[in-house]
Amino acid sequence: MRDIIRLFSDRESRDELGLGQIRDALSDALFPGTSTLLTRARYLLFVPWAYQKAAGRPNPSADADRAERDVIHALKASGDYAGLLGMQAGEALKNLPSLIYWSMLRHYRILADESLSRADVLRFDGMPTGAADLGAAAPARFSAWSSELPPAPEGFPKTIPDGFRLSTDEAGWLRDRILNEAPGTLFAHFAIEQPSRESFAPWADPAIHGLGGDATQVLSDARAFSALMHGAQLIYNLLLAEEYEDAGYDRVTEPTSRFREQVADWGAELPSLVDLNTWNLDGMLARVELVRGTPIHFKTRAFVRDWFSLVQQSNPAALAGHEAARSFMERREREHKGAQARIGNRARLASWGGSSGAGALVYRWPQARGILLDIHDGLQRENGVVDA
Incomplete structure (x- = not known):
């Protein structure tokens, strides 16, 4: 549970000013299909493999649960x-990778049918779909997972010698899932063009060179919105800081x-990031x-519109002392959080x-970049680049 709390406390998971609808x-x-809870690309294979192991057994739910917990020990x-889920909690992990x-398994059609729930998969995977065709040795069986899913390594889930490192075939298959199911997106672009390990935001990554189509407009909007609203986030925290110090707190x-x-x-930097x-x-x-x-x-x-107008009509660098901006942010917190507002609440x-x-x-750039880098590292394994 500590692992999940840590992930939810990530600064981008928090929505202090009610921007989540636009941000998400x-x-x-x-x-597409990502979340701030994702850690490593190979979980997109670990989960199907664990469920395949459990399907058809007398108690598939318990066996799938056991397989996912075995993955923790194996990793x-x-x-x-x-990126290991359960590094701290181990056997006590409540929210399993599945x-x-x-x-994401649904979005990228790693699941054969995106309507399937986890319970559906455990119930129906491997079940006969009808009588055997003439000449067939056995009736056809329902497969909950893509027919092209790479096979689990020998010994899975008890042993996973390569850990999170994707094989070349696994990485190529996951890359193709992204290219097929999210064409024209920035995610697909980075699936081809390897992102940097250090870039702080997608628009700051050198690999965006050559990006075109609708993805360019989306990325431009995302950068502009981030730049605009960062000021609101900072003013809000400035108000908290002032009240915090005035109350005598010094931690x-x-x-x-x-x-x-x-x-x-x-x-000072805003004009270089967005032309309002x-x-x-x-x-x-x-x-x-x-x-x-x-x-x-x-x-x-x-x-958002009112903040845009306020910034457009003011000197952004001087907003720390701008009474209209300060009052505006106080009202927004009360409107968004009600009794849970911090401003004016000493406790x-x-x-x-x-x-x-x-x-x-x-x-979600840190999470998406991590998935993408896992894939690119796997693609390079055939050349010995990451096999050291």
Whole structure:
């Protein structure tokens, strides 16, 4: 459970100002089927393999559970710990990889039928579908998984000598899943062009060279929205920092001066990140609603538009002392969080850790990049690049 709490506490998982609807839609457009809980690409194979092992047994649910927990021990034994779900909790892990990865397994048709639940797979996988055809030795059997799924390595799930390292065939198959099921997206582009291990955001990665089509517009919108709303996130944290210090708390060292400096830096850099006079905010919101399939909440839409206007009509670098901006952010927190708002709530300020969703939006980039790098590392194994 500690592993899951840690993942949910990631700065991009937090939604202090109610931007989640827009953030998640842009994330889905850039990296379809992903989430902030993903860690390693080979889980997309571990889960099907575990379920294949359990299917058809007297108690498939318990056997699948056991297989997923065996994977934890096998990965620990392999010495490959990065991204291991259950590294701390071990046998006590509550949310197994199948729960976390099921949506991605559906999206990329690793599951043969995306409507299948985990219970459906355990119930129907391997079940005879009817009488045997003439000349056939046995009746056909239902397969819950893609017929092209790479086979599990010998000894799985008790032993996984390669840990999270994909074989060349496994990596190629997963890359093809992305290219087939998410064509024209940034995810597909990076499946071909290897991203950097150090880039802090997708638009900052050298591999975006040559990106075209709709993905270019989505990435441009995502960068502009991140740049615009980062100022709101910083002002919000500045208000928290001031109240925190005024209340006499000192566990966090000098947060007010830190956030004042960050607001000034953001304001100075903003013009190089987005031209507020030419960027079509309403066009971006319309595209977000197409991705969502439902309208953005009217209060969220109003908040984003009003912040856009406030920044456009002000000197962004001086917003730390802008009374209208400060009052605007206080109202937004009360509107979004109600009784859970921190501003003006001494009891909640006491537990403030020095940052509440203050990081710029990067749209699941650390998670998506990790999946992509696993795939590229696997593709390179045939050349001995990562076999050392």
